[in-house]
Amino acid sequence: MNHKKEFIELLENNQLKKTSTRFTVLNILKSRESAISQPELEAMLGKKVDRVTLYRTLSTFEEKGIIHKVLNINGTANYAFCSSSCNEHEHHDEHVHFNCTKCLSIFCLDHTIISPITLPEGYILKSLNLIVYGLCKKCNQVS
Amino acid sequence: MNHKKEFIELLENNQLKKTSTRFTVLNILKSRESAISQPELEAMLGKKVDRVTLYRTLSTFEEKGIIHKVLNINGTANYAFCSSSCNEHEHHDEHVHFNCTKCLSIFCLDHTIISPITLPEGYILKSLNLIVYGLCKKCNQVS
DNA sequence: TTAAGTGCAAAATCTTTGCAAATGT
DNA sequence: ACATTTGCAAAGATTTTGCACTTAA
Numbered sequence: 475m476n477h478k479k480e481f482i483e484l485l486e487n488n489q490l491k492k493t494s495t496r497f498t499v500l501n502i503l504k505s506r507e508s509a510i511s512q513p514e515l516e517a518m519l520g521k522k523v524d525r526v527t528l529y530r531t532l533s534t535f536e537e538k539g540i541i542h543k544v545l546n547i548n549g550t551a552n553y554a555f556c557s558s559s560c561n562e563h564e565h566h567d568e569h570v571h572f573n574c575t576k577c578l579s580i581f582c583l584d585h586t587i588i589s590p591i592t593l594p595e596g597y598i599l600k601s602l603n604l605i606v607y608g609l610c611k612k613c614n615q616v617s
Numbered sequence: 618m619n620h621k622k623e624f625i626e627l628l629e630n631n632q633l634k635k636t637s638t639r640f641t642v643l644n645i646l647k648s649r650e651s652a653i654s655q656p657e658l659e660a661m662l663g664k665k666v667d668r669v670t671l672y673r674t675l676s677t678f679e680e681k682g683i684i685h686k687v688l689n690i691n692g693t694a695n696y697a698f699c700s701s702s703c704n705e706h707e708h709h710d711e712h713v714h715f716n717c718t719k720c721l722s723i724f725c726l727d728h729t730i731i732s733p734i735t736l737p738e739g740y741i742l743k744s745l746n747l748i749v750y751g752l753c754k755k756c757n758q759v760s
Numbered sequence: 761t762t763a764a765g766t767g768c769a770a771a772a773t774c775t776t777t778g779c780a781a782a783t784g785t
Numbered sequence: 786a787c788a789t790t791t792g793c794a795a796a797g798a799t800t801t802t803g804c805a806c807t808t809a810a
Contacts, residue, residue, distance in 0.1 A: 600752070638766080
């Protein structure tokens with residue numbers, strides 16, 4: 475599938491230039507079911523893109539609300555597309571993230587529901603982040 | 618309050634030697650309502666303890682199930698005591714962590730309940746980690 | 761006494777910064 | 786042409802490793 479049009483719009487909406495690095499990164503993110511880490515991305519890009527550029531690309535995308543960061547079980551940042559309601563000022567990625575403890579993949583379980591949380595007196599909830607650890611579909615079958 | 622006896626027992630149960638560094642770190646952790654980061658701990662210990670020793674102390678405690686790590690909004694590791702059911706082989710810290718976006722403190726909300734999550738077919742849940750972002754009691758009052 | 765723990769120096773990683781060259785508009 | 790973006794080199798920050806010295810048991 476070709477998402478070129480979608481990506482062009484996305485970059486234009488965020489006042490970002492349409493560079494080849496950005497298209498490549500967007501393509502990789504789109505092609506994956508699970509979130510991807512910076513080192514993995516780096517490996518996939520090979521020598522075509524400088525590591526520094528990748529760092530900058532990811533942080534730009536994050537600032538603009540195009541992607542979001544999920545920390546895996548080891549504290550490594552993984553990146554995935556944000557839901558369409560995110561923007562530069564607010565992020566809404568309150569879905570469940572599933573971190574497979576075997577293959578370390580992170581999946582965004584968009585349709586898994588989090589029931590409302592009641593906090594103690596005085597605490598104000600702004601957003602939340604639920605990470606579930608366990609075995610993903612694939613690793614579950616293999617073992 | 619003096620927790621010396623409790624700490625002695627804790628270290629003995631885990632086949633760890635009772636060194637002054639370990640007592641100091643345990644005291645700091647016990648004295649705090651919220652989880653504490655490695656840099657904060659380092660600052661509190663001053664020059665008395667080498668940074669490397671602190672790293673090793675924290676990772677030993679973590680392996681033994683004495684403390685657990687919570688990643689804050691910036692991905693910095695914060696440490697707090699585990700519930701008493703944790704051990705070397707299994708961790709059970711499935712309570713809610715509250716990360717204040719103003720003072721960045723992390724509180725373990727032990728009595729806040731997480732309702733059961735239903736995962737898609739094929740996924741197996743092992744443990745989960747819910748981080749709520751917002752304003753803590755103190756910061757809520759001030760603002 | 762001796763295994764575990766510590767401190768120091770140095771290596772290995774990871775991330776950021778400055779600046780000149782390249783690229784998109 | 787001009788503002789952004791990129792690549793390279795280098796600085797900073799963080800974490801790990803090796804090894805000799807110290808300490809708890």
